[in-house]
Amino acid sequence: MSAHLHPDNNVTINPSENATIRDVLAEFTGRRNFMKGSIGTAVLASMGGFSLEALAAGYVPSPSPTNGGIGFNGVPANIVPMTDGITVPNGYTAKVFISWGDAIGKAGPEANTHWNPSTAMTKARQLTTWGSHNDGMHLFPFPAVGASGLSNDRGLLVSNFEYVDPGLLNNTLTYGTDVITQDMVDAQLAAHGVGVVEVRKIGGEMKVQRPSAFARRITGATPCKVSGPAAGHPMLRTAADPAGMTVLGTLNNCAHGYTPWGTYLACEENFNGYFGTTAAKLAAQPRTPHEARYGVSQGGFGYRWHEADPRFDFRENPNELNRHGWVVEIDPWNPNSMPVKRTALGRFKHEGAWSVVGADNSVALYMGDDEINDYIYKFVCAKKLNTKNRAANRDLLDSGTLYVAKFNADGTGVWLPLVYGQNGLTSANGFNNQGDVVIMCRQAADILGATKMDRPEWVAVHPTTREVYFTLTNNSGRTVTDAANPRANNVYGHIIRFNENGGDVAATGFQWDIFAECGDKLSSNPARQGNIIGDDLGSPDGLWFDSDGRLWIQTDQAGDATGNYANIGGNAMYCADPTTRQVTRFLTSPIRCEVTGVVTTPDNKTMFVNIQHPGESWSGSFTSRSTWPDSGINGPTTQSANGAIKPRSAVVVITKDDGGVIGT
Ligand code: FEO
Ligand code: CA
Ligand code: CA
Ligand code: CA
Secondary structure: OEOOOEOOOOOOOOOOOOOOOOOOOOOHHHHHOOOOOOOOHHHHHHHHHOOHHHHOOOOOOOOOOOOOOOOOOOOOOOOOOOOOOOEOOOOEEEEEEEEOOOEOOOOOOOOOOOOOOOOOOOHHHHOOEOOOOEEEEEEEEEEOOOOOOEEEEEEEEEEEEOOOOHHHHHOOOOOOOOOOOHHHHHHHHHHOEEEEEEEEEEOOEEEEOOOOOOOEEEOOOOEEEEEOOOOOOHHHOOOOOOOOOEEEOOOOEEEEEEOOOOOEEEEEOOHHHHOEOOHHHHHHOOOOHHHHHOOOOOOOOOOOHHHOOHHHEOOOOHHHHHHOOOEEEEOOOOOOOOOEEEHHHOOOOEEEEEEEEOOOOOEEEEEEEOOEEEOEEEEEEOOOOOOOOHHHHOOHHHOEEEEEEEEOOOOEEEEEEOOOOOOOOOHHHOOOOHHHHHHOHHHHHHHHOOOOEEOEEEEEEOOOOOOEEEEEOOEOOOOOOEOOEOOOOEOOOEEEEEEEHHHOOOOOEEEEEEEEEOOOOOOOOHHHOOOOEEOOOOOEEEEEEOOOOOEEEEEOOOOOOOHHHOOOOOOEEEEEOOOOOEEEEEEEOOOOOEEEEEEEOOOOOEEEEEEEOOOOOOOOOOOOOOOOOOOOOOOOOOOOOOOOOOOOOEEEEEEEOOOOOOOO
16 A cells, blocks of 8 residues: 555445365366467476376365464564564574566566666566566465375466556656656556466475466556456447457456466456546546546546556546456466456455355355445355366356345344346446446445445455455544444454355355454553454454465554554564464564565465565655665665665565474
8 A cells, every 4th residue: 555556445435265176277178278368389388297187186275174273483563663674483484585577487578687676667677577566466386296186396376466656666756747658657557467477496495487488467458358247338338449348457456366266366456546637627527426436536546647648537538447446367377368357246446356165166256345434245156166177167257146245233144136126226226237237336235235344355264164254454434333343443453254154155144253353452542452362463454264274364554663553563464363363473574565465385384475565655755764675585784774775565485494384
């Protein structure tokens, strides 16, 4: 987040770890044609090291039937004077894995050169390098060689690149008053999106495989197919795409998701911030209620792209807005495949989309709309997972039922269907088809009486019980409380959890409780002390279960360890025991960053964690507040006012020195 470019979503606009598949990557023919495009011969060659039958073993996490437990001694909070680096427990080692601007192993003119971050980033360089502001991330393991199951030594690491700091990227101190050029916009667009790198254990250490035929960049300009109820809808048609079927790019992919059939889900969050127009045009044609409900404003978040590129002027191209705010499915195993915007999952500020497979192979996805007083959603696929044929799952996300959650005060809840023609979603209220319902999803959910939540962020589904955990990061704007959002001016946030009725992921009702109210035990305000057992935290955001049932919690607050965070310290990652509710701090982070994105190899022995926006709001002053990671993984040995080194978002890889399971 950033004060101007990724605001805290604090202005209200609202009046498993899955049990998974036995053959996620089914027989080759199906995989080759899985999404539009065909696999290249170079990929085939690189895949020669394993059999396709082995791939058919699929993503079976084989979760431990027992609680993994927490076996490390927590690290102290990173309080003022802050360490501008990573700290992990004794017996663990963290290293920088890949940073913004580092080569991903993709052929191209800049592929083997080293970016000097004191120069401007270019579109050409960004197309072969790691993008900006990495956030949600998943690892797709290869099949094990010479054994059943999945490899702990080789996989595809896929990450979102949520947003950019334009001054940092375009290398200017005066972005607010500069003349914005198309080249500047194009470089920023190229830094957004998604990246795929092949990771391999080389000499006992996990490295980026360079070159790799799987290495890929998807950007804010990559053509994406539109599918589902909004495909071709009049509200998605533009002069550049009169059919309303092909959108250029994906933007503000915050958290993510992945499917049991081995695809990645990039989720478009604060897309509204990239659009703007002139004051005169807005005066001549004021915001529509639809634009207002999605937070569109004249200046957006200050990117100013519309000044150079009319695609982002919402008075020149009003429908371009409707082409963003979706879940985008990407097949990382086919570098030529076209990403697909799956509109059946609704249009809102998607944090992420987390899938779960039921005992009967029903598939559901949990999603949050990260805005103060917006909603929690679930999508239940109409068809069941096909565990024998991967290609049969190709369009599973195109048909099903989208629901929005209502939490009752008695600990029950109900999923309200967002279906055209039902419950007031009719022409009398402006909905003439299901396309209208998904495009104007927020307004539809308003009509149904969904529960206004305290900014839903990530979801984690317990690997064996399928219990669903949801972070509600904060809501300083809450004045009217309810049972599920019990604190007014909720500055520290909470974690809610629920179980579907009958253990059925497709159920239309659930039982819920609050796992933890976050806070500071030393606060003089009792309402802000929370009820955490163990190490306090605030603004929970990232959330993930490893296959042993450890719950990993990552935080996103201001990150400077001042004010409400003087005791809690900078952002951190914690390990929680869902049974005892014990919370222990595992990692502390550089100054003013956000800790987001976490995944391990199948054996839970190698962990990847994303560090986003160290030094946040860096542009406007070349006196950086962070010089991480180029000043060293653990920070500079002496803290200096070193303004020469630009901070960069990066992936960190963590191992236990004795080769053991992370968290033990
Ligand atoms: Fe980009 Fe909801 O955090
Ligand atoms: Ca973020
Ligand atoms: Ca987030
Ligand atoms: Ca957040």
